[in-house]
Amino acid sequence: MAQSTNVSLDDIDLSSLRDPAGIFDLIEVVGNGTYGQVYKGRHTKTGQLAAIKVMSVTEDEEEEIKLEINVLKKYSNHRNIATYYGAFIKKSPPGKDDQLWLVMEFCGAGSITDMVKATKGNSLKEEWIAYICREILRGLAHLHSKKVIHRDIKGQNVLLTDNAEIKLVDFGVSAQLDKTVGRRNTFIGTPYWMAPEVIACDENPDATYDNKSDLWSLGITGIEMAEGKPPLCDMHPMRALFLIPRNPPPRLKSKKWSKKLHSFCEACLIKQYQERPSTEQLLKHPFIKDQPTERQVRIQLKEHIDRHKKNRRTDDHETDFEYEGSGDEEDPVNEGEPSSIMQIPGESTLKRNFQQIQEGEGRRTPNPLYQPPAPPRGAQNHRGHQPSPQQQNHRDNRDQRRQHQPNIPPQPQHHAPQRPDSRDHQRERERDRERERQRERERERERERQRQQNQQHRAAQQIQQPTRQQI
Secondary structure, three states, X not given: OOOOOOOOOOOOOHHHOOOOOOOEEEEEEEXXXXXXXXXXXXXXXXXXXXXXEEEEOOOOOHHHHHHHHHHHHHHOOOOOEOOEEEEEEEOOOOOOOOEEEEEEOOOOOOEHHHHXXXXXXXXXXXXXXXXXXXXXXXXXXXXXXXXXXXXXXXXXXXXXXXXXXXXXXXXXXXXXXXXXXXXXOOOOOOHHHOOHHHHHHHHOOOOOEOOOHHHHHHHHHHHHHHHOOOOOOOOOHHHHHHHOOOXXXXXXXXXXXXXXXXXXXHHHOOOOHHHOOOHHHHHOOHHHHOOOOHHHHHHHHHHHHHHHHHHHHHOOOOOOOOOOOOOOOOOOOOOOOOOOOOOOXXXXXXXXXXXXXXXXXXXXXXXXXXXXXXXXXXOOOOOOOOOOHHHHHHHHHHHHHHHOOOOOXXXXXXXXXXXOOOHHHHHHHHHHHHHHHHHHHHHHHHHHXXXXXXXXXXXXXXXXXXXXHHO
């Protein structure tokens, strides 16, 4: 029987973490993680972007939250895992749950699922699939060498940076393997990507699995990238859970793919996990090893990312992407982590500042009020938001120039800056409101899906509890 998920991991006192007020501003919701929403955020001091996962700290989920912090803290120092910067706690009034802010590297190009949806035919090029699978395998090899199973590999948990680097995220359901046995028997994950041996743990308390369950999920993700969606996704999740252990392993439907890709997916999707190749063996598979030059693939991916962002800025309709960086501003380059090709000189001041924050250095007076991002140029400041000294000085100089220029039309007899009320501006505001409504509907669907997964997880734990008590 495997030991607790927190075996060999440091305990964390969440109440001792610092308040994020005055350190970060939340800009917009960009996605949903296992136990919370993910925001695009800005470091107040440097202006650099970060991904901030905001989670309610409940008794039921406190251990899972601590586990995710521990995994990120210990094992995110790898180029294929989103870098962990720090954690903060936002106190709530009595009767409400506190909020944990988990701060990580911002991946502005969105997830692999987003890219598939944005690609013609909902299908990626084969050389792109090979590159992405290799980078996922490298991240998994790092985790597996530390006896950690990710347990939720899927397109939505594989992110792209603006520089076309691949990063694994969402360790809310990851597990620390028993050091001696190397097996788990906890039923958890996302149904359509879930390995048969993981599902078996719900039916048989004595069933176990190891880190090769991540490789089954990788095979399903490969099919997702090739065909636009995972197998059985048109079925109810509970029906899929019933069929996955009973059906033959899924296969690529089209013959257009190379024998190497077919062979790779088949190797990942061997039902008997003891016979499934290991992470290191799959890294030597011809589909992974015999790739075009990485630089060439990265350039193609970056062009695709830039083209997609440009299209999103000009499109009036919002897609249902769940983790997409805003195209309204240029994302600063993250300089701290080693890249697999394009090295950028310099250190990451953001990560260093976060480390100082966690160590109590660089103290500042917390701002108890949430500060929204600066309004568009020319718009009136709302809710008492004060312009910076540089902005105010610029406005004063502009007003003085207008007073001394006779060819400028007379201004209205009031001193408040005018709010642009053009038809274009009104249409843009209406589009923004519609996008926000669509995001809210998508968030509600995601919350419902998470509630169902949590119920399945708790039901599985209740099934296993008598067996553990007997042991």
